[in-house]
Amino acid sequence: MCLMKSSESNGETPPAVYEAMAEYDRWGRANGVLIDSQGLLPSDAGAIVSLVDGNIKAVDGPFTEAKELVGGYAVIEVRSYDEALELGRRLMQIHKDNWPGFEGSVEIRQIAEF
């Protein structure tokens, strides 16, 4: 799973990023490697429910403090670790090419098989 992380202070997503992501999606599906992908709305539409010191509490978004909010995810199925890295690199390349000043990261996690 690729988790796209960035600070919300990067501002509005430029339309060119949406277009490039749509192309990435199309390519990934036509290549049989992309299983599922979604963008996530900004954190003001979300909440965090936490358990601290035995207390469960809910906090509404937005989370202005957070520098690494998950902005979207892609579930991929590839044959090697390096293929996953390459797919993650492409996600960053899309942002580099289409979103001046963007800073963020892709976290790649393997889905556990039991």
Place this chain on the structure above:
Amino acid sequence: MGDETTRAAIEAVWRLESTRLIAALVRIVRDVGLAEDVAQDAIVAALAQWPASGIPANPGAWLMTTAKRRAVDAFRARAKHDAAAAALARELSESVDEDPGAGIDHVEDDVLRLMFICCHPALTPEAQSTLTLKLVAGLSTREIARAYLAPEATIAQRVSRAKRTLAETGAAIEEPSGPERADRLETVLGVVYLLFNEGYSATEGDDWMRPALCDEAVRLGRILTALVPDDPEVHGLAALMELQSSRLAARAGPGGEPILLDAQDRRRWDATRIRRGRDALARADALLATAGPDAEAGPYALQAAIAAEHARAASVDGTDWDRVAELYEQLGRRTGSPVAELNRAVALGRARGPAAGLALLDQLDDVPALRGYHLVPSVRGDLYERQGRGAEAAAEFERAASMTANERERQLLLRRADAARGSG
């Protein structure tokens, strides 16, 4: 970046790009062998340059441009003798110059055409599946050899013979249309399903299954749904493979021994694949519904519907066996396959008791296609066993064991024979 890391990255790029690279090159150079050669040349050039220069931002486009340049060189060399090659060399060199890196546009068309070419009727089924694994799945000769348990030289020979056959029949660039296209699509689906089955239930050798082959087939099925989104059977096949493969992890024990449906831990079934399988099946059903009231589900969609019934059930006893029997009945009517009837006997045995299953099995005794098929005595043994006829069940399991070429399956059947004798 170290050389080792770059090498691994280049291999990953090749895995991800080789299909559409070769597919686009086939359109341009009109020769499968040459397309693969120049694609290989491009990857060799990448291995020489990328460790020093770094991996380019768009590695696929870089490989495409390099491969096209190699193709121009090849045509120029050939052009000294051949006017047609001279024309191609001119045409191609212009397209390389004017738009470096482009030419990976008609991706879907190109890849589908490549699949059609790999499944050309002039090729044997073996050659079709091998070429599909090589060119569409992007597996190396060594990997294919491992999957087929064949010597690498045999596979290499099969590939080069297939490419020669294609060149001789002038098949490389034709793109069928109309009924011929439908036929060819059916062959493509058949080849992909063959690959899946080869992996799901290895017909020979010591392995009960070869998951890597299944995974490749599932991937090819997914590619096909993107390439041919309007065909119910394409989605039916994808659904079938997603659903069946969801059980891969649960089908074998730690020592590689088979675990049958009754004993499988359903928590180990892959939920993502089940969900994808159900989605694909729903898509197949929806397409069928728009095709008119007389449209009937095809064999893949029917088998997928059966697999979906198993996936839906919490246990073997909780399975809607009547529905499964009904689906097998439709499948048998649709395909005329006696194997569907054999499976219906199993489902009836579960739905209405072993006697009902045995009654249908008796009708299948004289079917020539089932003669020598080890699953007939295996099913009979199972039904006898559940009637408490232990000795007869054991004899059937032993007969089945003597008929299978798969060692794991043979051992399982012999174990079942022992168990049945003990209980009877």
